[in-house]
Amino acid sequence: MNEMISGVGEPVVTDATKGGGSNAARIAEVKAWLAAQFDAAGKEVPDFEYTPRSIAHLYNLATVSQAKTQAANIVANDFRQKAAEYRSQAARIREILENVGLAQESLPSNVVASAQVLANVANLLNIRDTELSRWEEKQNGSSFLVAMGDISLRKTGVDEKRAKVHKESKTLLEYTRKAIARLTYLKRTLAQLEDDVAPCDAQMENWKTNLGVMASKERQYMQQYNNYKALLNRVGYTPEINHGVLVEMAEHRKDLEKKTKPILDTLRSYQDLPPDKALAALAIEDKKRQYAAAEKYLEDVLQSALATSD
Template structure:
């Protein structure tokens, strides 16, 4: 049966009375995997059985050798049995599988080396622990000092805050008094300006225009002022004034004559 978009749907897995090809393939794969595992288990079991047989044969040979030497388990005295068990325990502890003296020596040396390594590691750990303990003590001391500094800082901050608040309150009272004083001065200045006739129309621009106008008037009236000032030197009597004018004219003519003589003499004098 076709699926959506023309793609055929995968056959369902069915293991019932009417198995599908996919189900059959799945069963075959399971059977093959089971057979492979069974073969592997059989091989492992055969190897273990062979090894067990070898161990049993070796045990029988050892038992026979011990019996011939008179060292069977039943023939040993209790102290000897205890010693044998102790030797076996030591052998198991040292992980050796024979009773050769060399094996015990090698295992003992190996154990000594391991012990030396453990002692070295223990010494290193002890040294690191001591350093860590010293560092912890220093850290605790530093923490105590920091706590004291923090407490002192809090006290200083609270004290400074109290002093600063008192200072601010004093300044606030002073500023309030200054504000009232300035308001009173502004009111007095306004009253004074009202008395002298000040109006808002009199501003800086208007004053500058009036100053420029005053300068123009000064420039225009200066010639007239100079003329009037020259008349102030004349005598108040008309006759005396006429005589003074004639005297000035003679002085002027004499000055012109003197100037002409000087110029004439300068022109006639030969240059060196």
């Protein structure tokens, strides 16, 4: 039946077919086809304008519809013929069974049930009888065994597919378990991080406050540094006058004070003597020489200290 239906093609109106008949013949054929279709539906054909485009389209539909109707009639006739043959064969088989005493009414119920089960199995296996021709028997054996073998092969294939699917499902289940465990770990980590947000925010605010204080102190210290630097520039400070030089000069100053202290004491004692102009002039000249010698010694010490620092 399928071969008969597929063998009937759907004609398409081409330029060559359009030129085969006149427009009047096509219009008449289209009108007849429309009248037949609407009469079958119990309706009247609506009025519309017959343009070349609509006529070509309707003619194509009519041709296709007639081809399909003809194919359907052929298939229906084939089905009717087969049904008649099956009814005739069923009547003949029923007559034969009644003649040999195997009518369905005279058989036990269990035999009827077994036959019904056998018929259902045959329909399930899509077999027509319990044996084949001799040549087919040599090649394939009975059709029942062939069908059972095919079912067995299908069952084996289904079992293999089931085992494969079971293995894949186990693999997917393992992946799912791992994914769930990883998701649980990530959720726990996220909850811990969310709990740590508030302390971290507080610590960040503290650091931010301290950073602002440190920046303010830095500006203050830089201002003080610039002020001290300007002050040192005003007093003539140079990098050569370092702490070591100042300490050494202080020690020399102490030595000079120790040396000049007796002289100062002597000069103070002279203040108590009666004034003698000649002796006073000699004493003053002597002290001037000692003072000049002390100044020269201090200058030499400073020069040597500066030379050593260089």
